[in-house]
Amino acid sequence: MSLGNTNNPIVRLEAVHFAYGEGEREILRGIDLSVRRGQVVAIMGGSGSGKTTLLRLIGGQLRAHSGRVLVEEQDLGQLSTKALYALRRRMGMLFQFGALFTDMSVFDNVAFPLREHTDLPAELVHDLVLMKLQAVGLRGAHSLMPSELSGGMARRVALARAVALDPMLMLYDEPFAGLDPISLGITGQLIRRLNDALGAASVMVTHDVQVSLDLVDYVYFVSNGMIVAKGTPSEIRASEDPFVRQFVHGESDGPVPFHYPAPPLASLLDGTSA
């Protein structure tokens, strides 16, 4: 499925621990993972399991309390802001709802990273932007404003913007959330196609098990801040691990409780609990 050299890890996390404040509960507890060039890797887990935090650590938006987060062998915890920005020029991130700049047209949104980071002539920027929009099927929508786009279209424009500088690493935060089945399928195909065309690596945080298993090369399952299962899609489908089974088949009974912790209902009814 992948075209690039899959031997070089672009992202490597080593025994990463993270909490949002001193003395706060640890969100991530000893995470180890790696993503190689050409791979699309999914990070799955329940809400609040630490998936998005993990993505933010890889993007350098958060810094690990202990352990190392390496992108292209550079330890993000040791980088200055300038060095981090230099690295980010080679990353792209798709936010959950696109995060398009609402005061700019679709064209200007996609042109934004090109104008900020290159000295390309306006004609070349124009052609590159239209090519990126063509790749996501929205060349005809280049003059629209973000408010005129549907959720799926906004996500595709954001994808075109994220790949404008041909990144070596793509980060996706819930790319399928709230999409209709057609947009969902299109977005999934685009993620795979763009990754293969760029020879990049992609890390995708998602809840959408079936679509993800069809397009990714490897899956990590996160629960309570730890990686509880990992494997290729076929290994995941065949897994007998209770957590993986519950997640993949959407079962209510399993290691992940359906109910938020509370006293037993009986104690509420007989008046022994407030």
Place this chain on the structure above:
Amino acid sequence: MNVLLKILRTMGAATVNGVWRLGFAARFFLAVLRYSGQSFLRLPLTIRELFFSGVLSLLIILVSGLFVGLVLGLQGYDILQRFGSSDALGIMVALSLLRELGPVIAAILFASRAGSAITAEIGLMKTTEQLEAMDMMAVNPLARVVAPRFWGGVISMPLLAAMFSAMGIFGGWLIGVVVIGVDDGAFWSQMRAAVRFEHDVLNGIIKSFVFGVTVSWIAVFEGYDCHPTAEGVSRAITRTVVYSALAILALDFVLTSFMFRGI
């Protein structure tokens, strides 16, 4: 005893939070200044904000200035004619506007109109992850979004205060000379003789510059620091207007006590 401890604890927490936030705001201010060079190198960004903060506030400033001038003309004439000094109406209107009302009212109007808009815009950009997206694209939001808005406000403020004062003087002239019948020559000549540029006009400009820095700082900080929710943005806008008005009035007293002590 427990209640007392609880009150003390609440007050202590509020004080610590207040001091912490003030310190954060000061660090934020320094960071904005640090990245201001980039926004001046890319002048169109700052000019765009000058348009949004300055030009779009012009109407409310001019209309308010006119009404304040009309009221000053009426009140001033009513008082001065009791002492047979109605010819000094021009002096009273001009000095009131240039020294106090121009900078103060223009700044309060600016905080309500442009300051709240700046807070709302930055706050919504934060809520919709636009600032985060920019940061992930290796574009510093402080340099690209915050600094141009800050300097747009700082530059606009003295210009708006000058327009306010000019319109106010016109309003005073309209009431005093055209409607009531004060001598036109006396109105202007007494004003010219009494108003000193370095003492009255320059101090007014300094005041409006200080107010511009204060209001713009509060507006960009509240937007950048707001909770990324609808309620968070709404609270931030309220804080911008309230803190700005209080800061303007308090600073006006401090500046006036240094600038105008009857010397």
